[in-house]
Amino acid sequence: MQVEEKFTYETWPAHSEKATLEAKNKFIGFWLFLGGETVLFASLFATYLALKDKVPNTSMPHAKDLFELPLTFAATMLLLTSSLTSVYAMYHMKNFAFRKMMLWLGLTALLGAGFLGLEIYEFTNYVHEGHTFTSSAFGSAFYTLVGFHGGHVAFGLLWCLTLMFRNSKRGLDLYNAPKFYVFSLYWHFIDVVWVFIFTVVYLMGMVG
Amino acid sequence: MSTYAQKKGFGATLWDFLTTVDHKKIAILYLIAGGFFFVVGGLEAMFIRIQLAVPNNDFVSAGLYNEIMTMHGTTMIFLAAMPLVFAFMNAVMPLQIGARDVAFPFVNALGFWLFFFGGVFLNLSWFLGGAPDAGWTSYASLAIASKGHGVDFYVLGLQISGIGTLIGGINFLVTIINMRAPGMTYMRMPLFTWSTFVTSALILFAFPPLTVGLVLMMFDRLFGANFFEVTMGGNTVIWEHLFWIFGHPEVYILILPAFGIFSETFAIFSRKRLFGYSSMVFALVLIGFLGFMVWAHHMFTTGLGPVANAIFAVATMAIGVPTGIKIFNWLFTMWGGSVKFTTPMLYAVSFIPSFVAGGVTGVMLASAAADYQYHDTYFVVAHFHYVIVGGVVLAILAGTHLYWPKMFGTMLNETMGKITFTLFLIGFHLTFFIQHFLGLWGMPRRVFTYLPGQGFETANMVSTVGAFFMAVGVIVLLINIIVTSARNVRVGNDPWGDGRTLEWAIPSPPPFYNFKQLPLVRGLDAYWLEKMEGKMAMTPAEPIGDIHMPNASFLPFTIALGLFIAAFGAMYHVDHKPWALPVMVIGLLVTFASMFLRSVKDDHGFHIHKEDLIEKTDKGVEA
Amino acid sequence: MKRLAKWRLISLFSILALILSGCGQPYLSALRPAGEVAEMQYGLMKLSTLIMVGVIAVVTVIFILVVIKFRRKDDSEIPKQVEGNHKLEILWTVIPILLLLILAVPTVADVFKLADVGKMDKKGAHKDEVVVKVRSNLYWWEFEYPDLGIVTSQELVVPTNKKVYFSLHSSDVKHSFWIPAVGGKMDTNTDNVNKFWLEFDDKKANEAGNLFYGKCAELCGPSHALMDFKVRAISQSKFDSWVSAMKDVKKPQQATSELAQQGQKIFSQSCIGCHAVTPTNATPEKARVAPNLTNFGERSRVAGILPHTKEDVKAWIKNPEKFKPGNKMTGKYPQMSDQELDALAEYLMGLKVQD
């Protein structure tokens, strides 16, 4: 199959994300990369758990004193919903509905940006309470873990926007379909990591 | 090397190599760069041995010795052994499975340039105020306390080259999963391909912990974090764990490809299929799996407690079983065979006793209570040099001789090869055997000197003499390479005459598209099967058609270059140099701009047309 | 080829000669165990070596047979392509497992035995165990006896034929505490206190001249190689009298000779800020920034490495950097004239608690 071939609704293949050899490679390669990312985040989680609440003096805030449930809940809702919107985008890609796909992708990016905004707001709050990157081992570990995730979200945003910008005039073909698909995998993976962050860092931090 | 290549000037050739995405050319780049760093690391080793030849020597100062010792370990592991292994993987593995290239040719080139710039960055430390001096393990308390920028060079250099290795690993995995020729099932893959597969999986899971460890140390040293700052609540043992979660699989990342090369060598020069193929594959996978369960045996004396020590001791011993299986399978591959002692075979044969010696001391070290005596002494130094030199380096030397004709189309001189072998093997045992005893007699490792009167003098002198044998052996190899390249006698498809796997079925060096028609694989040792039926070539699995090839690109180079530049900015940012931050930003911009360019500019590659392929066959230019 | 054979022979002989030349020095070698712990570890070494030599023997026999018997004689011969042999493969899977089990059982037992330090935390007046708090510093060692209330440096003094418990900690970077002849090592971490025990055999201590060598076994900086210490292992009664002699030093000893008195004056001007000359552990650890010199005159080495002579003391004080690069003493005190050095050395060599 030629990658630049023009398709119609009828001829669009069922698995456009895996229709060519390049696409298959991309698909498997990205999953493997996610396997590696799992170990990366696990190492960061491990470090965080080992250094949780390790502060040089008792006057400094612990996890319990810092975190606020409503903020985390709002961030969680944003990211969860963005996961659903990117599922919708993939649904429309399958049906060769380019405009709709772009719409849902745009929504995904918007939700992601909202999440990032909340996270930045949250971090500035903590800094005011004396919990900074350099104030304690706990601080370093917290910002590194959550910041790594935030960095992934930011990179995902850039990626999403680049994809949308580059392909806005072109429409769907077998060259860019796997790209959109792989992006959606990435975005779901970010959500997976976040599920563990809000559970292990925030909720377990609040419980003590 | 390609059929399309005309006689070109130096500039054009250079540009060709800077932009190539061809796995065979990238293999040559890995071979050259890895070979260069191997010589650098070897020189460092010679300085170490000269310094230790006599007690209270002052050939190098204490501080400089620590830098040399650190760089010797780091260079040999990250910049010599791994890239050399990668060279063979790149050169041979796609051919062995009948693929036209790796899955991501662009990423393959990017991996090389990241490794290369990381290595160059690390070695620039010699000229920019001193190399890292905290040992290749760079334990946190000492590494954090280390003054100057040495450890920063270590952290940033390894980070850059580590990313290169990681994406290289993913690339090989996808290639093997997706791009095997028709009929090439998993259980028909040559053992070198299997070892590439398992090794790449280990890379995929082992490098992220290293990345995290390096990030933490970078944050601590450059950006004021407190992961390892005990007074701020930090903990240095975290580094030890992260490093060894990576570090132990790393040992297998090096040794498994060596097993692969030797498996091929034994089969080829015994003219016999590998004994117990399935159990060999099983053993490979098992070693890879166990490799992740044993890292804390490097930390027996850290004080993890008896429960942890006991568990990790027993788990470590378990690795002896699959390794033993492999040794006996190799022996029985030769049993009943028709063994020809070529240079690669000599390395393979001498590998068995050398590696067994290293392996059994490994089991001795696994016995935790006894390890309290061995730990951090010359016994350990002897052990890992027996495994790494007696395993990995011998394999690299064997592979160099074995695959040289496939990579360059000309054979290394056998006589000189055998001279190298003899000198190197004698030197190796002379250098390291005695070090077992030095350790047991009470000599700690990583000492820049020792006091007279402790009984260490003679043994150290013997060890130094041995090192010179090895050095001369390597020099002979270099001369061999120069002479061979100058003579440039061309060879055919199967220069050893006993090739068994697909890479020997096509010309040496192969055309840049590898296989004109993908071969049909009918069993293990596909080419051997055809030869036994009297055919001289593989049966094609497809009609001649257009071949899709990737375009060359300069972007891998610039992506890596950007990170290289940014690393300088990050490092000098702690000195409050006004230019540091701009340099970092510029570097990152170069990287991200290149990545952006890559994603917005479509790269559909090009096609070699069917007519061109047929035409050439008719003229008899390429088979 | 003949020359090569000769070389092989020579190297073989030299290695053999070295092995036969002994098992190292009695005061230093792990192969001359001088206590329960080292004995236990030596036992494991022997057991594992025995097993391993067995394995090597089997491999060697097959190896030699193969290499001799199956050389290619005829270039056209094609051997039979054997797939494998399940019986053989099971054999060389099961036997190694059994061999490893033989090694694993005593290993695990010993690991737990060596980690048994329950007795050291026992409280109360009847405590009979000797406990030593080891604190490692950039290139020197401090030994504190918390139950006895005394501190000494560089030279550990212990009673023989008795378990000595150690608690280990580092005050700067990670080091590792190792007395090869007496038992395996343990790291001194910056994060936590590690604990283990050793036992010093009386007879073996006598053979070793009652002085064992101790080493730092973890890379800790430029002078890692020179971070040696010594262990004076003496009988219980001698140990007791040493302890009471140490305890008797309530305030700095007064020098007797005129030269030494001069030296003492210099010492109290330039040195006492870091070096204590009383053995009490009343001062906090952080303030103890240099080796305690209470019984310096009785030690066997200067700075842990130099011969114990007046000349070496002078040379050391004159330029410590020359002997231990990167040490913390260099530059902490004013330059001294030869006359001052002479006086200082005289005073220091006179610092003895026992006659």
Add this chain to the structure above:
Amino acid sequence: MANHELNSGNPRVDIEYRRKKSKEEMRYQIVSFTMMLFLTFIAFGMVAAKGFSHWFTVPIILLLAVVQVIFQLYYFMHMNQKGHEAPSLFLFTGLGVGLTAILTFMTIVWW
């Protein structure tokens, strides 16, 4: 669920079949999403309520997280479909390695 072989020969039938399949998949995905929202509510609610003991809450919220992630992986990331053998092998191996690391860091890093 989804099918690689679409060989009825009639494109119209194929399309309709595929549309139906996609719709069906979408329904599963919406159900998963609702479930995930629900589980998140429970988790946050348990912590907000503060009435439960630590030993009760922590395992439950961890379990809820695992269930959520399974929804993500199998429905949103399509791991329930064919052709995901290599992905799941590598993802779960990575998970195994990661969990070993986490277990270690929680047991033998501090004394």
